[in-house]
Amino acid sequence: MNKKILITDGISSEAKKKLEEHFIVEEKKGLTPEKLKEEIKGMSAIIIRSATKLTADIINASDKLEIIGRAGIGVDNVDVPAATKKGIIVVNAPTSNAVTVAEHTIALMLSLARKIPEANFSLKSGRWEKSKFKGIELEGKTLGIVGFGQIGGLVAKKAIGLGMKVIAYDPFVSEDRFNQMEIKKADKLEDIYKEADFISIHLPKNKDTLRMFNKAEFYKMKRGTIILNVARGGIVVEKDLAEAIKDGQIGGAALDVYEEEPCIDSPVFKLEEVICTPHLGASTTEAQDRAGTTIADQVIDVLNGRAAAFPVNAPVVRPELMNILSPFFELCENLGSLFINLFEGNLNNLKVGYYGKVSEYDVRVLTSNILVKILEKYSAESVNLVNVDLLTREMGLKVKVVKSSESKDFINLITLEGKGKDSELSISGTTTGKKDTPRFIAIDKFEIDMVPSKYMAFIRYKDIPGQIGRIGTAFGRLKVNIASMHVGRKKMSGDAVMGLNLDNEVTSEMLEEFKKLSGFKNIKIVTLY
Template sequence: SKFRGIELEGKTLGIVGFGQIGGLVAKKAIGLGMKVIAYDPFVSEDRFKQLEIRKADRLENIYKEADFISIHLPKNKDTLGMFDKAEFYKMKKGTIILNVARGGIVVEKDLAEAIRGGQIGGAALDVYEVEPCTNSPVFKLEEVVCTPHLGASTTEAQDRAGTTIAEQVIDVLNGKNATFPVNAPAIRPEQMEVLSPFFELCENLGSLFINLFEGNLDSLKIGYYGKVSEYDVRVPTSVILVKILERYSAENVNLVNVDLVTKETGLKVKVVKSIRNYGLQQLFFFPLPSL
């Protein structure tokens, strides 16, 4: 009885942060027979519908339903210390916490106290407030599984990393775009293959817009409709912004510095995505002045 566990089938998984990784976790959880509810105020309704995942309007909805909570958030000023004592005691009693995203999002001292007090059922952690971590309040708890920030430490992942680096160098030397640059927007190879033929169109749309638009440009809405809404649109967005900001900035604007130049100019950019295609077959995007 000491090693008796619980089944995942029929349990509810709450996902906090519904980006690419959160979406992959949701698919795998559904395959295990779990119910999934996700919270991410920055993800469109269409993505939830596309993956057939129920959207939580508030974190509290996750807390009320989830047997497991899996965290997939970046570490920033808004998420640092996000899961603390107050949050743990809003959750269902016995909830299990999983954090393999970033250290510091979960307050380890509060987590340990909530587990010892019986409010939280257990946890699985791969990241910590201080790394490398040699001492944490959760280390001595039998209810917690800890790994030393392994991330994607598998034989296959390491092999792919080496192969990818070699392929990237060859592509760049042959004049192609790098898929995983460290200082510019990057998208997955299969998405780049679909989107790259449209980059020239993005440039032309940006040029057309800036030549038709009159007045001060302080905000911009860029819409992606139909099939394109299923893809990572950061690169095409950057291509459009480069052409537009050439008019407003004294700098040589490019894909590497376009995000910085956008912030410096004070231009507010809103990206809208929808699976509705307005009768078009493939991809459709066009910058529109914000109303």
């Protein structure tokens, strides 16, 4: 396979070796943005850590890029919306450094409590100042954790091992998790502020958390509270923190991340009560090896057409759910293709219905599969599962999903109903048999039982004697063989729909000739890809 991968920040030799077994790998460090724009051309994947910044300009300069791998947790240095719009999947390694970050948090807390950095510096400077560095014990103190995900949970576990009391706040975490870990749940941040002697931050950086811990929040806390941030820079306002420490409201702080990085100057650097490290949270041999291997595995999977384990901007489907939903993927793609080939004019509204057993599951990935096929006709962009939701919103297509456990004639039924300014269309389908074979079962409420094929034709006509013969004769003259024929009608001698499975392609010239030979004008040729 001739796909090429660019590594700009370095990964473990084991991870690199894995990639080299499948692809051409180029490792180039220290690239300027302009140079990276050139180097990214022709690459199917790029792997970065925190040093490389992938801006929209750089991403848009790529011509073959399928996946961006961030060997770490945060993706602040990747313009994810730009990647999404271009259909490039972004993946990270969220579990790779959880232990390392949790241990670093505890290390900083102990260092603050026992004034280890100052004592180390003093002694190595030739001074024995034992009485100057009186610390405090952690046992019996209360640690408040803001953000109770994987890392927050590990910090809590280790703090309990040190004899600390723990209270945590996270509105997105279930009661069960708090109960299982026997951690006191705070209903609001103010509950943390009232009780905590130390507050450890474990939040993602986003519009809701940016500058979250500022002057107003510091002065709601117990006087003398100590702040720990080994999460993301910008969540803590460093200037406000420095002023609160000088004022005695905050007792001290330990920071591993900063508002601007690399950071060599900050208001907190001048304070003895603050310990600072240069974003070392994930900097252990074990964590970096895990991150590189996790990214390498995902790059190999994605470039070989498989799903990524930790996508940042694509639908995530649990393995057990994938086993249930995957039989419907082909049906959904076929329905989307058929719908957009039959629909006349511009589509404004689409209703997707899931009935029967399938309605019990999270069907977002099925809806995305349908939309990919529909948007391929309208969008100038390359459409895939990564960018389909964004492109749908940008196009102004209104999508509504309805679900019901009731399905009259089928165990599972999926329907599409679309409306535009001047037209409407509805189609439905199901799967049958041990192989979950897709079947079209209705077009505009005309019942039709038809297995999709690559080449198909759909004709609307009046159900009167001789019509089927005329259709067969016309296609015969064009050397087009009809593999099977399916007719749906609501009443005798009324309107009817015919679906034909064809053995070969019908070109636009052949279609015009068919209309002349048969007299049928309302015909649509559909090719499934």
